[in-house]
Amino acid sequence: MLEDRIRRPSLLERITTPQAAASLIEDGMIIGMSGFTRAGDAKAVPIAMAERAKTDPFKITLLTGASLGHDIDRMLTEAHVLARRMPFQTDATLRAAINRGEVMFVDQHLSETVEHLRSNQLGPIDYAIIEAAAIREDGGIIPSTSIGNSASFAILAKKIIVEINLAQTLDLEGLHDIYIPTKRPTREAIPVVACDTHAGVPYIPVDPDKIAAIVITDEQDSFSTIEPADADTQAIADHLIAFFENEVKLGRLDLTLDPLQAGIGTIANSVLAGLATGPFHHLRMYSEVLQDSTFDLFDAGKLTFASGSSITLSSACANRVYRNFAHYKDRLILRPQEISNHPEVIRRLGVIGINTALEADIYGNINSTHVNGTHMMNGIGGSGDFARNAYISIFVTKSLAKGGRISSIVPMVAHVDHTEHDVDIIVTENGLADLRELAPRERAVEVIRNCAHPSFRDDLMDYFERACARGGHTPHLLEEALSWHIRSRDTGTMKAEGGKDQPKVRLA
Numbered sequence: 001m002l003e004d005r006i007r008r009p010s011l012l013e014r015i016t017t018p019q020a021a022a023s024l025i026e027d028g029m030i031i032g033m034s035g036f037t038r039a040g041d042a043k044a045v046p047i048a049m050a051e052r053a054k055t056d057p058f059k060i061t062l063l064t065g066a067s068l069g070h071d072i073d074r075m076l077t078e079a080h081v082l083a084r085r086m087p088f089q090t091d092a093t094l095r096a097a098i099n100r101g102e103v104m105f106v107d108q109h110l111s112e113t114v115e116h117l118r119s120n121q122l123g124p125i126d127y128a129i130i131e132a133a134a135i136r137e138d139g140g141i142i143p144s145t146s147i148g149n150s151a152s153f154a155i156l157a158k159k160i161i162v163e164i165n166l167a168q169t170l171d172l173e174g175l176h177d178i179y180i181p182t183k184r185p186t187r188e189a190i191p192v193v194a195c196d197t198h199a200g201v202p203y204i205p206v207d208p209d210k211i212a213a214i215v216i217t218d219e220q221d222s223f224s225t226i227e228p229a230d231a232d233t234q235a236i237a238d239h240l241i242a243f244f245e246n247e248v249k250l251g252r253l254d255l256t257l258d259p260l261q262a263g264i265g266t267i268a269n270s271v272l273a274g275l276a277t278g279p280f281h282h283l284r285m286y287s288e289v290l291q292d293s294t295f296d297l298f299d300a301g302k303l304t305f306a307s308g309s310s311i312t313l314s315s316a317c318a319n320r321v322y323r324n325f326a327h328y329k330d331r332l333i334l335r336p337q338e339i340s341n342h343p344e345v346i347r348r349l350g351v352i353g354i355n356t357a358l359e360a361d362i363y364g365n366i367n368s369t370h371v372n373g374t375h376m377m378n379g380i381g382g383s384g385d386f387a388r389n390a391y392i393s394i395f396v397t398k399s400l401a402k403g404g405r406i407s408s409i410v411p412m413v414a415h416v417d418h419t420e421h422d423v424d425i426i427v428t429e430n431g432l433a434d435l436r437e438l439a440p441r442e443r444a445v446e447v448i449r450n451c452a453h454p455s456f457r458d459d460l461m462d463y464f465e466r467a468c469a470r471g472g473h474t475p476h477l478l479e480e481a482l483s484w485h486i487r488s489r490d491t492g493t494m495k496a497e498g499g500k501d502q503p504k505v506r507l508a
Contacts, residue, residue: 064148
């Protein structure tokens with residue numbers, strides 16, 4: 001079995017224990033680790049690193065593709081291994097350490113990290129720790145269920161530790177398309193001209209002499225934590241379906257739409273899966289994460305091809321997909337995240353981007369990352385890569401949070417990740433606001449009337465009308481613009497007690 005997985009005989013001598021591999025990591029090193037949205041993450045060496053740190057303290061800078069599974073971030077945080085972390089995370093324990101200022105978190109667009117490495121703004125990487133399905137005869141690494149930043153980490157690192165995971169099927173071989181952009185300033189155009197374009201090679205090309213250790217594992221990826229669709233997410237999907245149908249009617253799209261992208265999470269996944277009930281057909285995806293909805297659309301006969309950087313599935317969907325992976329494989333491709341998220345490719349393909357907001361303001365600015373403007377949630381991820389460059393940039397959110405105490409539509413967002421210039425459509429369960437070609441005052445009316453929850457709608461309109469009376473291209477009452485967040489911080493709700501503090505000023 002090992003000869004099937006490690007096909008270069010000389011590398012069999014480098015098989016070792018997780019503990020021995022972890023001992024190679026020294027204090028102050030920069031480590032690049034595989035893993036993108038809980039898929040394809042290294043599973044044994046990081047745990048051994050956390051155990052070692054309990055008696056032999058050390059700290060590292062940790063770079064990944066995105067979030068890790070198997071509580072790796074939690075264990076490394078609790079062991080005080082992490083001095084600096086980038087570019088994305090979803091772990092509650094790490095999040096708390098970041099917000100206490102104990103771990104320096106660098107929140108980056110997912111397309112940028114390896115560009116910084118390549119141009120020596122970051123790095124160099126001392127060790128890349130990469131999960132693989134196999135190693136080829138020439139030393140090329142065959143990734144598992146994600147590529148993320150793994151290819152460039154392995155290529156640019158001084159040394160590589162490979163985890164060969166026997167639980168990852170060898171049917172993954174041939175799924176990957178590793179294309180590395182050429183050097184600036186004479187970089188060649190990235191030759192991805194369609195979702196199904198194969199531009200590179202199906203393995204990570206590395207010098208086998210750089211492989212310092214190989215660890216054998218046998219553990220599945222962590223399953224996604226996506227919750228089932230509910231009435232609100234179905235309503236959001238219905239609003240989007242109606243919007244797409246109207247775009248077809250107006251001749252801006254046809255029933256195959258343009259390539260689709262959906263961010264990670266319950267709402268975006270549910271919205272994409274909702275397209276299975278619409279009139280659309282021969283859909284394509286050019287996305288980051290291929291979630292349950294991808295395979296639901298395949299099974300519904302709606303999707304013809306999906307390009308991403310990782311496959312992240314719930315337990316039930318994973319059992320269905322991997323038992324019959326050959327049924328899907330020819331319609332899938334996994335790319336490095338700097339290609340799946342590359343701004344030029346996204347814009348050229350005309351991607352329709354669907355991402356999730358924590359909150360939106362009445363003018364269309366989006367906060368995707370910071371609770372109450374200060375506390376990091378997860379990170380911007382790839383939403384900025386797609387929002388700025390998509391043909392149609394869509395943000396979805398439920399209109400209420402915290403049992404109705406918090407409005408997701410506010411006078412001014414407390415932190416801006418995506419400015420109004422990059423946001424075309426905002427959708428909540430209440431309706432859809434099409435902000436294209438609208439001036440700020442027109443945008444506010446659309447957002448308040450269509451997206452805000454009725455329990456906050458009058459307060460928002462009151463704020464907007466009084467701001468308009470004061471004047472300005474983008475009217476605001478600066479002394480009140482963040483008052484909703486202050487009230488939420490102090491009382492736990494954005495609702496004002498005892499009615500409005502100011503009388504309404506009606507527009508003529």
